[in-house]
Amino acid sequence: MTVATPAFAQTATPAPAPAGDAQAAQDDPFIWLEEARSEEALSWVRAQNERVEQTLGKDPRFAQLQAEALTILDAKDRIPGVSFTPYGLTNFWQDATNPRGLVRVTTLDSYRSDNPTWETILDIDALAKAEGREWVYKGMTCLPPAETRCLVALSDGGKDATELREFDVTTRSFVKDGFFLPESQGGAQWVDADTLLVSRDFGGGTVTESFYPFTTREWKRGTPLADAPAIFRGDAKDVSSGAYLIRDSEGTIHGRGARRGVSFFESENFVWHNGEWLKLDMPKKASFGGIVDGRILFSTNEEWRIGNTVYAPDSILSADLAEFKANPDKAAKTLVWAPGPKQTSQGSAITKDALYVSLLDNVRGRVLRFNFDGGKWTSTPVALPQNATVGIAAASDTTGEVMFSSTDFLSPSQLWYSNGTGAPAVLKTSPERFDATGLKISQFEATSKDGTKIPYFVVAKDGVKLDGNTPTLLYGYGGFQVPQLPGYSGTLGKLWLEKGGAYVLGNMRGGGEFGPEWHQTAMGANKQRTWDDFIAIGDDVVKRGLTNPKRLGIQGGSQGGLLVGTAFTQRPDLFNAAIVAIPLFDMLRLHLIGRGASWVGEYGDPRIPEQRAWIEGYSPYQKLVKGKEFPTPFYWASTADDRTHPAHARKAAARMSANGQPYYYYEDMTGGHSGGVDNAQRAKLQAYQYVYLMQQLMD
Numbered sequence: 189m190t191v192a193t194p195a196f197a198q199t200a201t202p203a204p205a206p207a208g209d210a211q212a213a214q215d216d217p218f219i220w221l222e223e224a225r226s227e228e229a230l231s232w233v234r235a236q237n238e239r240v241e242q243t244l245g246k247d248p249r250f251a252q253l254q255a256e257a258l259t260i261l262d263a264k265d266r267i268p269g270v271s272f273t274p275y276g277l278t279n280f281w282q283d284a285t286n287p288r289g290l291v292r293v294t295t296l297d298s299y300r301s302d303n304p305t306w307e308t309i310l311d312i313d314a315l316a317k318a319e320g321r322e323w324v325y326k327g328m329t330c331l332p333p334a335e336t337r338c339l340v341a342l343s344d345g346g347k348d349a350t351e352l353r354e355f356d357v358t359t360r361s362f363v364k365d366g367f368f369l370p371e372s373q374g375g376a377q378w379v380d381a382d383t384l385l386v387s388r389d390f391g392g393g394t395v396t397e398s399f400y401p402f403t404t405r406e407w408k409r410g411t412p413l414a415d416a417p418a419i420f421r422g423d424a425k426d427v428s429s430g431a432y433l434i435r436d437s438e439g440t441i442h443g444r445g446a447r448r449g450v451s452f453f454e455s456e457n458f459v460w461h462n463g464e465w466l467k468l469d470m471p472k473k474a475s476f477g478g479i480v481d482g483r484i485l486f487s488t489n490e491e492w493r494i495g496n497t498v499y500a501p502d503s504i505l506s507a508d509l510a511e512f513k514a515n516p517d518k519a520a521k522t523l524v525w526a527p528g529p530k531q532t533s534q535g536s537a538i539t540k541d542a543l544y545v546s547l548l549d550n551v552r553g554r555v556l557r558f559n560f561d562g563g564k565w566t567s568t569p570v571a572l573p574q575n576a577t578v579g580i581a582a583a584s585d586t587t588g589e590v591m592f593s594s595t596d597f598l599s600p601s602q603l604w605y606s607n608g609t610g611a612p613a614v615l616k617t618s619p620e621r622f623d624a625t626g627l628k629i630s631q632f633e634a635t636s637k638d639g640t641k642i643p644y645f646v647v648a649k650d651g652v653k654l655d656g657n658t659p660t661l662l663y664g665y666g667g668f669q670v671p672q673l674p675g676y677s678g679t680l681g682k683l684w685l686e687k688g689g690a691y692v693l694g695n696m697r698g699g700g701e702f703g704p705e706w707h708q709t710a711m712g713a714n715k716q717r718t719w720d721d722f723i724a725i726g727d728d729v730v731k732r733g734l735t736n737p738k739r740l741g742i743q744g745g746s747q748g749g750l751l752v753g754t755a756f757t758q759r760p761d762l763f764n765a766a767i768v769a770i771p772l773f774d775m776l777r778l779h780l781i782g783r784g785a786s787w788v789g790e791y792g793d794p795r796i797p798e799q800r801a802w803i804e805g806y807s808p809y810q811k812l813v814k815g816k817e818f819p820t821p822f823y824w825a826s827t828a829d830d831r832t833h834p835a836h837a838r839k840a841a842a843r844m845s846a847n848g849q850p851y852y853y854y855e856d857m858t859g860g861h862s863g864g865v866d867n868a869q870r871a872k873l874q875a876y877q878y879v880y881l882m883q884q885l886m887d
Contacts, residue, residue, distance in 0.1 A: 216774075218842040222781060222835040224827060229838070233827065236841065236853040240876060244852065247879045253683050254875035258284075260621050260678040261867035267603055267616045270299065270591070272584035273335050275357065278309070280325060287866035288312040289325050296589075300615065309360055310340065324865050326350050330357075331378035332439030333586060339367065339376055339384075345828040345857075346865050349373050367409065374401040377433055379441070382409040386416065387430035397779070398786035400428030404446070420458075420465065422448040427786045434459075436479040437540050437585035443513060445476060451789035452668075453489070459516050469517045473704070477504065478538045481560035484509050485524065485543070487533070489669075489704040494521055501704040502527045504536070504545065506560070524558055524565050532703035534671065537583035539590055539608055544570070546579045548671060551631075551643060551701050553578035555592060571611045572604065577673040591615065596674045597647045597691070598624040598681075621678025622686045626650055629674065634728035637720040640697065644725045645674060646734065648690035654733030659689045659885040660740050661765075662726055666696035666718040667747035667790060669707035683878040688886070692729055696721035696751075712792045713802050719754040726755070726762050741765030741885050743877075746832055747772065747790075753808030753840070756819055765884035766821040767877055770829055773836035775807035776800065782833030809836075812843045820850040822880045824873065827857045852880060 221229050244250065262284045270277040277299050282289040291310040298304040316323040326341035329352075336357040341350040352375075354366030369376060372389040379385060387401040388394075390413075394403050402422035407413055422429020427449040434443045444460040454472035458465045471492050477485035483506040492499040499505060504524040511519035525545055527533065534546040534553075543558040555570040555578055572578045573594045581591040581603060588608020595601040600620050604612035628650035633641040652658055661684060665672050672693055685691060695701045697710035698718035710717040726742070729735055742763050744752040749771020756766040776794045778784035792799035804810065812818070823841050825834035834855055841853035854876060856869060 216777075216839070217846070218839040221838040221842060222777075222833070224830075224834060230827070232842070233834075233838070233855045233857075237855060240852055240854045244876050244879045244883075247883065249882060250875050250879050253878050254871050256682050257679050257874040258867060258871035260682060261871055263619075263621075263678075265619050267601060267618050268299075268304075269581065270294075271582050272587070272589055273330075274333065274586055275336065279306070281306075282867055284867070286311070286313055287868060288316050288323065291325065291328070309357060310355070315342075322346075322865065328355065329376065329378070331381060332435065337363075337378070337381060339369075339378075341375075344371065346826065347371075347828045347830045349830055352376055367407075369413075372401075373399055374428075374430070376407075379406070379433065383407065385419070385431060385433065386413070390414075393424065396422075396424055396426050396428060396785075398427050398783055400426075400449075400783075400786065402426050402429040402448075404429075404431040419444075420446045426450055427452055427789075434476070434479070434484070437538065442479065442484075442509060447475070452786055453789050461516055466516060473501075477536060478543075479509060480538045480543045480558075481541065482509050483507065483560050484512050485536075486521070487536075499523065500526050502531075502533055504533065506565070522565065525556070525567065527703055530702055532671075532700060532706075534579065534700075537580040537590065538585055539583050539588045540586055541588055542590075542608060544580050544583065544590060548673075548701060551671070551673065551695060552576070553594075553673070555580060570606075573602075577675055595676045597629050597645070597676065598627055599676060601676045618676065618678075621676075622681030624681065624685075627685060632728065632732070634721070634724040636697075636717070636724040638717065640717075640721070642697070642721040642724055643695045643701070644728075645693040645695075646690065646729070647685060647692075648734065652690070652734065656730070656733050656736040657739060658735050659881070660692060660729060660735035661689060661881060661885075662692040662694060662722075662729065662740065662742045663748075664694040664696055664722050664725075664742070664744050664751050665746075665748040666694070666698040666710070666722060666751050667707075668698075669700035669704060670747075671695070671700040673701075679874050683874065684881070687882075689881070690734060692725065694722055694725045696725070711790055712799070715791055715802070716806055718751065719758060719806060722751055722755050723759050723762065726759070730762070737762050738764045739885050741767070741881055743767040743769070745769035745771070749773065749832075749837070750775070750808065752821075754806050756821060757808045757811035758806070760816070760818045763819045765881055766819055767880070768821050768823045768837060768840070770825050770832055770834075771823070771836050771840075772832055773807075773840045774809035775803045776810065778803070781835050782829070783831050784833075809840055809843065812840060812847060812849070814847045816849075818844075818849055820852070820884065822852040822854075822877060824854045824856070824876075827855055 223229050268279040270279045276293040278293050289312045290308050292306040292308050294304045294306050312325045322345040324343040324346045326343045328338040328340050330338040338355045339352045340355045343350050349371050351371045352369040354363040374388040377385045384407045386407050387404045396402050403418050404420045405416040406419050407416040420431035429448040431446040433441050434445050435441050446458040448456040457468045457470050471490050473490040474488035477487045486505045490501050503526045505521045506524050507519040530550040532548050536545045545556050547554050556567045558567050576594045576596045578594045581593040583590045592604040600618040603616040605615040606612040626649050630646045633643050636642050696718050742752050749768045752766050752768050753773050756763050794800045794803050823837040825837035844851040
């Protein structure tokens, strides 16, 4: 079992967006759109949605695209992703009958069959109907080793903020007078059946300016939460802070840890030792990674010097657990894994007796199995498809069982199973969702502004005529060390590739395709490199003759929405369509909107003049000036998005409207940061976007 840490990157609730002072309102006439649910703002949203419904929604192709997308999303034969538990394989399932979803369980033998028999644990649709709420399921946190006593996380309309309720898996019911935590960012962790560690908004200034908790309390059953003692306290200037348990796969607690997130990417780490919190001698970009074979694991995203030994960024280290407990800083470290050229770790999972590490090798997936035996670590490659995106889908920390996934752009995804002793075998294969006949995957490199070679993938017809006339969609992200990898998408294939479009996936600096340095070289003062890389890919596909600017569109969400915004404002001549999804956009008010203050580690802080200067150089919102021609963008956002906040997209659309520039804007009134709380709404969003792309790039 991996060491539990506070879920600061997944759950948060923004404070009401400030109306701003008189000067701010004068400088920005659309600041009122930062009030997510004011009647004035929602009235504007409804008018924008109606406009999209009456334009894109009336296109003769819309209904067909929506139906095709919904058929794929609701397909009964899609692979149900599962998690291992002591009582079976659990799955969260949504379809036409259960749009909000079912939490359900089956056996491994049943799961192997084409039609597994499932038993419902929790019906989210029934719960939402009974309580008259827009409940969205956000997972369960359960007490090991039995994992039958849980905290269910429920979101109102898809927000990151959740309400936590105690649930008994055995009786399939919420516990009467059980633990209950009202809506907040942050999480909770079981100590024992009657005790929780709680990191939440406790009121009275207990969240950071990023709206994450920075205190943790130990709460005993039957006592008021307000009286629960604080066991760890960070600082209001942190991104987030909290304490957690260091637990092994059998559920045994070996100590308590804590972290102060001093930036989005940096933390100070502590352990409770000899009656006090001991700050560990670790790099700020290093963290705990779990316990296996009597060893506690660490990972680092920066160079770690211990004595005369220097460990490279992206390395995994370990220490003897007993030594660490006796003297945390002095416990000897040994190397588990270090990246080779063009390699990077993509995560790990621990079973009862092994560590599995998923990695990229020149943007191709591999998985290694590690064991500590005879005083040293040994690794064995897991036999999975070559030249594919592979990863760890599920792992049991009470047995040796593990599942793997494999996928690429054109091959339906597969799920593989191993009991931990034999080679993995195919357990499930997704049916084909589109006709991939004649399609080919290629990989090229573009030369960025500073001469760096930037790889990208192209999916197009084999032997496509390079006359510049192929409608082409370029997708990117390029931030937070998150890689963009080949993967099978039934909706992309059916709604775009099958209809003659080409697809390009960029691997710009800022992402995680080649490890921490690939990310860190395009942060802060150097963030423009990400935008330059994306533009270079666009230039390159035009130069190769695949497409031309009238046939080239771009798409991205969140950080990727910012990427698209910078691209079409800096090079409006290069693109004719731009899908700007759930974006960051007004970067000069980054710290004031949603959870933006937590991301100054990626972009810089606009409150600091030197950093404001480089942000101002690219912030797309301010680049939307009168008298300039831009491609007609399609902005979409969610009212319930308490992460990036819909204000960014709203204000961009409103500014273009005031400037007399063409645009589309659609806002999902529920759905949170990912958009759409059920498959019907997701299909609608997909159909709007592909109709828009067809109008802009194919017609």
